[in-house]
Amino acid sequence: ALRPLKRRQPKRTNELPQPNKLPGIFDAVHGSNGRQVCRRHELYVSFRDLGWLDWVIAPQGYSAYYCEGECSFPLDSCMNATNHAILQSLVHLMKPDAVPKACCAPTKLSATSVLYYDSSNNVILRKHRNMVVKACGCH
């Protein structure tokens, strides 16, 4: 059963089909009106720009990346969509005000290591998990 959404404003876009219409094979739902599909984008966290190189030894920054893009039906294989996301996207087509699209989010994350001084001048090396986006997908 579908539950009514709370505090949700209807989206004023022209890309959503009518609830009683399913997209045909020639409908440019995927990548329509120039919107890019869910994928990974560059995001660099600079310890240098933060002014932290007085205590961070390495690295001077790292590429964290972020995910952005559309998760519209039909979800391509490149979108790394789960079965649930595929189902949710389909239901969104039928009930756009009740069920949102699947979210473009990280599906695989990796670690990054940081070498730094503490306030006692001890040198610390720590691996921080789930800091770097390796892959994005519709979930």
Place this chain on the structure above:
Amino acid sequence: GGPGPRPPPGCPQRRLGARERRDMQREILAVLGLPGRPRPRAPPAASRLPASAPLFMLDLYRAMASDDDDDDAGPPERRLGRADLVMSFVNMVERDHVLGRQEPHWKEFLFDLTQIPAGEAVTAAEFRIYKEPSTQLVNRTLHVSTFQVVQEHSNRESDLFFLDLQTLQAGDEGWLVLDVTAASDRWLLSRHKDLGLRLYVETEDGLSVDPGRAGLLGQRAPRSRRPFMVTFFRASPSPGRAPR
């Protein structure tokens, strides 16, 4: 980063205010597991030469960073094992005991362990001390034994806990790596106390040798050859961050 349309070019971009920048930095520090921004003491200009602990840790960093991309792969560096936190300790007090011909000679290092985080499991701990070739003990085999000072007594010898024994030649040169992992069990019980590591050097005949004569360098060594301790931790699952 949202799915909405981007603002047209020429629209004024909002810049973070000073307080927002501080808040942002505090958030990033929290992600890195730090309660605040570290403030290391800058060494005097004359001594800003590469120091032993940072040089060693930089090697470890390169090994760990090469492993970052694939958490499922085995560690490329044996010393790292499954450790994801490595701490080096350079602040120590050194004491030498070289008295008379009957007393055993020893060299002791006291480490401040108050920076060790709680809840971290120690996977390994090493004490690294540089050895130069001994010019006074030629062609002799030396036994270097390491003990933890458990309890000092004013009227008798301290209680010691055996940690490691290494055999080497008097002419050997390089970093001597002493395994002190067994001492880590006691850290949790006495975190407020300094960790005392005591080194004895003996010849094959059982004669006690001044560690300095054997070529072991202490704190007065050049910066790149000063002793330090390294501890490897496997982080316990982080507690959930408090909601902001």
